[in-house]
Amino acid sequence: xxxxxxxxxxxxxxxxxxxxxxxxxxxxxxxxxxxxxxxxxxxxxxxxxxxxxxxxxxxxxxxxxxxxxxxxxxxxxxxxxxxxxxxxxxxxxxxxxxxxxxxxxxxxxxxxxxxxxxxxxxxxxxxxxxxxxxxxxxxxxxxxxxxxxxxxxxxxxxxxxxxxxxxxxxxxxxxxxxxxxxxxxxxxxxxxxxxxxxxxxxxxxxxxxxxxxxxxxxxxxxxxxxxxxxxxxxxxxxxxxxxxxxxxxxxxxxxxxxxxxxxxxxxxxxxxxxxxxxxxxxxxxxxxxxxxxxxxxxxxxxxxxxxxxxxxxxxxxxxxxxxxxxxxxxxxxxxxxxxxxxxxxxxxxxxxxxxxxxxxxxxxxxxxxxxxxxxxxxxxxxxxxxxxxxxxxxxxxxxxxxxxxxxxxxxxxxxxxxxxxxxxxxxxxxxxx
Ligand code: FAD
Numbered sequence: 001x002x003x004x005x006x007x008x009x010x011x012x013x014x015x016x017x018x019x020x021x022x023x024x025x026x027x028x029x030x031x032x033x034x035x036x037x038x039x040x041x042x043x044x045x046x047x048x049x050x051x052x053x054x055x056x057x058x059x060x061x062x063x064x065x066x067x068x069x070x071x072x073x074x075x076x077x078x079x080x081x082x083x084x085x086x087x088x089x090x091x092x093x094x095x096x097x098x099x100x101x102x103x104x105x106x107x108x109x110x111x112x113x114x115x116x117x118x119x120x121x122x123x124x125x126x127x128x129x130x131x132x133x134x135x136x137x138x139x140x141x142x143x144x145x146x147x148x149x150x151x152x153x154x155x156x157x158x159x160x161x162x163x164x165x166x167x168x169x170x171x172x173x174x175x176x177x178x179x180x181x182x183x184x185x186x187x188x189x190x191x192x193x194x195x196x197x198x199x200x201x202x203x204x205x206x207x208x209x210x211x212x213x214x215x216x217x218x219x220x221x222x223x224x225x226x227x228x229x230x231x232x233x234x235x236x237x238x239x240x241x242x243x244x245x246x247x248x249x250x251x252x253x254x255x256x257x258x259x260x261x262x263x264x265x266x267x268x269x270x271x272x273x274x275x276x277x278x279x280x281x282x283x284x285x286x287x288x289x290x291x292x293x294x295x296x297x298x299x300x301x302x303x304x305x306x307x308x309x310x311x312x313x314x315x316x317x318x319x320x321x322x323x324x325x326x327x328x329x330x331x332x333x334x335x336x337x338x339x340x341x342x343x344x345x346x347x348x349x350x351x352x353x354x355x356x357x358x359x360x361x362x363x364x365x366x367x368x369x370x371x372x373x374x375x376x377x378x379x380x381x382x383x384x385x386x387x388x389x390x391x392x393x394x395x396x397x398x399x400x401x402x403x404x405x406x407x408x409x410x411x412x413x414x415x416x417x418x419x420x421x422x423x424x425x426x427x428x429x430x431x432x433x
Contacts, residue, residue, distance in 0.1 A: 002028040002089050002176070006082060006096040007071075008104075010127050010237030011056040012204075013063055015165035017127035022095035023171035030089050030176045031064055033057050034082070035075040035186070035193060038107075043195075048320045049236075049354055050195040055202035056238050057188040069175035073186040075193070079107065083114040088182065093120060097127035097237075100266055101358045102273045128237065129263045130154075130162055130245055133270050136263075143271040144264075145280070145373040151260045163246040205230055205239035207247060216254040222311075222323035223396035228255070229321070231355025234262070265363035268373055275372075276362055277343070284371030284378075286431040290339040298414055299334050300348060302402070305413035308388035309333045311401035318401075320354035325391050331368035332382040337420040339427055342369035370428065378428045381421045 003026035061071040144150035218226030233239030302313035312326035366372025
């Protein structure tokens with residue numbers, strides 16, 4: 001009996017929930033990956049994530065070949081490709097892991113309707129989070145909107161059962177043999193796909209125990225390189241959230257909490273999909289943003305005259321990564337100092353972050369703008385100069401990204417902190433009075 005396993009944002013063999021279920025139930029599982037042109041066509045050619053995905057897919061194919069199988073790779077719209085492939089292979093079912101983003105849910109519902117007409121089922125499994133949907137809710141069944149009680153319930157709920165790995169490779173004999181596959185000539189190569197190659201070299205993730213044990217003390221210092229850098233691996237599933245949570249449990253409660261924030265935001269977007277476009281707190285949709293395009297450009301280019309903000313924006317542009325503390329500072333600066341709509345910033349991050357994740361990005365932007373569930377109170381306005389003194393006291397991070405800092409060529413601050421703060425409070429008060 002044949003089934004298809006459709007890899008999406010779970011680009012690994014080991015500890016892959018949906019793949020494990022497919023291999024347990026079927027004796028010929030065809031591994032499939034589709035370079036989704038519905039997504040790729042909207043991306044600028046310099047998008048760095050395409051290179052990451054291409055390399056991860058290539059790695060996956062190599063691993064499958066070592067097991068006697070291979071990855072069936074296609075380029076096109078999954079909406080037409082999956083139903084066609086399922087019938088070509090005579091598959092009884094298509095297996096995948098759940099993607100909780102509203103657009104992905106709509107796409108999958110569409111594909112499921114077509115498959116069902118062909119008498120084929122689409123089976124989806126929880127893989128990307130520890131707890132999904134309504135697994136951690138209040139006693140009355142309603143979703144939490146405040147993090148601390150959510151995290152308490154999350155921890156009370158979590159036990160070895162939820163963290164144990166799926167031993168996928170034990171069932172490797174149920175992968176369809178290479179001779180049974182109708183492989184295409186598509187190469188998982190960024191240039192062939194029409195995108196610009198990067199200097200990235202894909203390596204499967206690992207996190208050191210030292211990193212975790214130091215995390216609580218060091219994670220706020222951008223020069224320290226003390227965070228895991230696993231965001232991109234969690235985004236594309238090249239690392240397993242269960243393995244990471246297992247490692248964190250008992251070693252670093254601070255780190256575990258960050259993983260719980262990730263589940264928290266995923267849970268929120270599931271229950272409140274309208275927050276993709278709207279403030280969680282409706283009154284904040286009435287803020288009269290200045291939305292000055294020239295100011296926005298200076299922020300994007302790292303030319304605000306606030307060195308921590310500029311360092312962060314330049315790091316993002318150059319690498320696709322920005323340290324969390326600095327993300328908080330640049331986001332607050334955009335919304336509060338410049339009074340630019342959080343959605344503008346959210347979209348800019350969405351284009352550039354390698355670890356971009358709709359739920360986390362929207363949730364954190366709304367946190368910074370003060371309009372999200374459990375957000376920072378709006379009247380708490382980060383002082384970007386004090387943040388730099390506190391978290392980059394020797395300006396090591398700043399000098400790395402803003403080498404001209406301190407020279408005449410570095411711009412003066414584009415707004416005065418005290419004036420910008422007062423302007424922000426007046427505008428916010430008007431909206432939420
Ligand atoms: P670590 O500090 O090592 O944390 C480990 C993992 O925990 C991260 O990889 C991530 O999966 C999760 N995590 C940590 N902090 C958060 C958080 N605040 N919210 C949700 N998950 C968290 N994170 C994203 O994964 N995608 C985004 O698009 C994203 N956008 C952000 C936008 C803003 C304005 C801010 C302030 C934060 C954003 N974050 C986002 C959260 C956080 O900054 C990144 O997860 C983190 O910097 C990634 O680096 P790391 O892997 O070294 O994290």
